[in-house]
Amino acid sequence: MGTYLVKKLILLIPLLFGITLLTFILTKALPGDPVLSMVGERAQPEVIERIRNEIGADKDVLRQYFGYIKLLLQGEFGRSYYTNRKVFDDLLLKFPHTLKLASGAMIIAIPVGLLLGFISAYRRESIADRIITSISVTGLSLPVFWSGLLIMLFFSLTLKIFPPSGTGDIKFLILPSITLSLPALATLARVTRSTLIEIFDLPFVTAARSKGIAEFKLTTIHVFKNALIPIVTVIGLDFGSYLNGAVLTETIFGWDGIGRFTMEGIIKRDYPVVMGCIITGTLIFVLINTVVDIVYHYLDPRIRLHEKSR
Amino acid sequence: MKKAGKISIALLVVILLFSLFAPLISHYDPDKIDLDTIKEPPSSKHFFGTDNKGRDIFSRVLYGGRISISVALIAAFLSMGIGLIVGLCSGYFGGKIDIAIMAMVDLILSFPSFLLAIGVSIILPPGIYTVMVAIAAVGWASFARLIRGYILTLREAPFVEAARSLGCSNIRIVFVHLMPQCISLTLVMMGLKLGGYILTEASLSFLGLGAQPPTATWGSMISANRAYISSAPWMVFFPGLMIAITAVCCNIMGDNLRDRFSVKIKE
Numbered sequence: 382m383g384t385y386l387v388k389k390l391i392l393l394i395p396l397l398f399g400i401t402l403l404t405f406i407l408t409k410a411l412p413g414d415p416v417l418s419m420v421g422e423r424a425q426p427e428v429i430e431r432i433r434n435e436i437g438a439d440k441d442v443l444r445q446y447f448g449y450i451k452l453l454l455q456g457e458f459g460r461s462y463y464t465n466r467k468v469f470d471d472l473l474l475k476f477p478h479t480l481k482l483a484s485g486a487m488i489i490a491i492p493v494g495l496l497l498g499f500i501s502a503y504r505r506e507s508i509a510d511r512i513i514t515s516i517s518v519t520g521l522s523l524p525v526f527w528s529g530l531l532i533m534l535f536f537s538l539t540l541k542i543f544p545p546s547g548t549g550d551i552k553f554l555i556l557p558s559i560t561l562s563l564p565a566l567a568t569l570a571r572v573t574r575s576t577l578i579e580i581f582d583l584p585f586v587t588a589a590r591s592k593g594i595a596e597f598k599l600t601t602i603h604v605f606k607n608a609l610i611p612i613v614t615v616i617g618l619d620f621g622s623y624l625n626g627a628v629l630t631e632t633i634f635g636w637d638g639i640g641r642f643t644m645e646g647i648i649k650r651d652y653p654v655v656m657g658c659i660i661t662g663t664l665i666f667v668l669i670n671t672v673v674d675i676v677y678h679y680l681d682p683r684i685r686l687h688e689k690s691r
Numbered sequence: 692m693k694k695a696g697k698i699s700i701a702l703l704v705v706i707l708l709f710s711l712f713a714p715l716i717s718h719y720d721p722d723k724i725d726l727d728t729i730k731e732p733p734s735s736k737h738f739f740g741t742d743n744k745g746r747d748i749f750s751r752v753l754y755g756g757r758i759s760i761s762v763a764l765i766a767a768f769l770s771m772g773i774g775l776i777v778g779l780c781s782g783y784f785g786g787k788i789d790i791a792i793m794a795m796v797d798l799i800l801s802f803p804s805f806l807l808a809i810g811v812s813i814i815l816p817p818g819i820y821t822v823m824v825a826i827a828a829v830g831w832a833s834f835a836r837l838i839r840g841y842i843l844t845l846r847e848a849p850f851v852e853a854a855r856s857l858g859c860s861n862i863r864i865v866f867v868h869l870m871p872q873c874i875s876l877t878l879v880m881m882g883l884k885l886g887g888y889i890l891t892e893a894s895l896s897f898l899g900l901g902a903q904p905p906t907a908t909w910g911s912m913i914s915a916n917r918a919y920i921s922s923a924p925w926m927v928f929f930p931g932l933m934i935a936i937t938a939v940c941c942n943i944m945g946d947n948l949r950d951r952f953s954v955k956i957k958e
Contacts, residue, residue, distance in 0.1 A: 399798040399801075400801070403802075407813075410814040518939055518943055519939055523935050524897075524931060526897050526914070526931075530913070530917055533920065534924055622803045622805070625803055648898075663802050663806060666802070
């Protein structure tokens, strides 16, 4: 187990280099002086000097890249053009909001998505299955910035149950969470359905049935356990991508997280903010995926054996 | 093909035709400001109502559809083209080329795709080409990986060996013998991806990275009109409805294509 963890973590290193290389290329490709595109013209001369020292054009590209990594490690993602604040500080400030929203969405998506997937796999080709399948295709295809606005129109502007926008307690959290959960629960229902159907056709299910196991126990324990891997993958991917800020949902509902921060950066062409959001978002995403990989290892003895035999 | 698949394709054709023949269907100029007809609700004169500048929304949706659909389609073809060629070469030649290309593919796929698309579009001036490039820059990777995997299984097939022993050049083998084998796989993949590209196009336009005003696209209409959601909901409702219908139809079509050609592609 220990060696597996270490192996996974070592594999992360080239990936992290790759990611920072790509963001470095993007930063260099921004219009204008790359140093100023990290801090803006209004930054203090010392800050500009420091950045120029690391990634100035007088160095060769490799030195610039390592300078860039050094800056990132020091938490220097550049300064916002407008507020002149460190992007990293703002990201730290906004992350808890994004975490709240991502968790809210997953709290809705996981049980609903699993339940729908279960029903439609269990009652395959029934009317319920057809309805659920249509719901999940629709959920995948709705643009969240539109469904969010419709949800807002209905629940807060017409029924006036929830506040339309803002950041705050649970009242503010519910509508954006529902909006954000729609695509996640749709994917989850789809994956749950297709995985369960595959497993229901396996011989061990027939064997268990012929032993006289109660249908409920069979589904929940035997079948579900085998379906966990793809389900955990989907949950991990969605949670990981929600943590880098649901740009569209947060914008619609004025939720003060990383996503809205990104949006403001895009609109004002505040490059350091956008790049900072992209880098942190990607890092979080990659880390979550690694954690999911490690979780598999615990969940599924087959993967453990497979690793050993290699 | 199932009934839902047929209906979806029929609907897509209707949407395409309506956009294509927009000038024949709606005689309103999509960008013409008419201050006498501000925020009129849907009626027999203006099917989808008018916006805050008195422009006919039905007309804007039709003309916007031209941009939204063609941007997504071109981006899909770009992704497919790049992914096909790269995947073919990577799978057939193997070795260092393969390692380098697959490292790049893995890198791109390890990014959250929407964030990477934002990153690519922000370095370019906003416009429809930016959106195409952004979608394709991210999209080619999944095509490349799929094609490469398939080519690996074909590389040692008898017909390749036969071609080689007849003295075909590698280029000929790749493009004349192997490429046609990938057609159904790439088409299915494209069908599965198209709905997502429609949504990405709409989202990037919504963020202001796509076509600039006054030109309408479905996404940019929603972002421009969202302040009027309570006073004139039709300004937001119809463009979004078109995005949703188009994406639903594309996704159903994609699923049906996959089942029809019984191709295994992971979600």
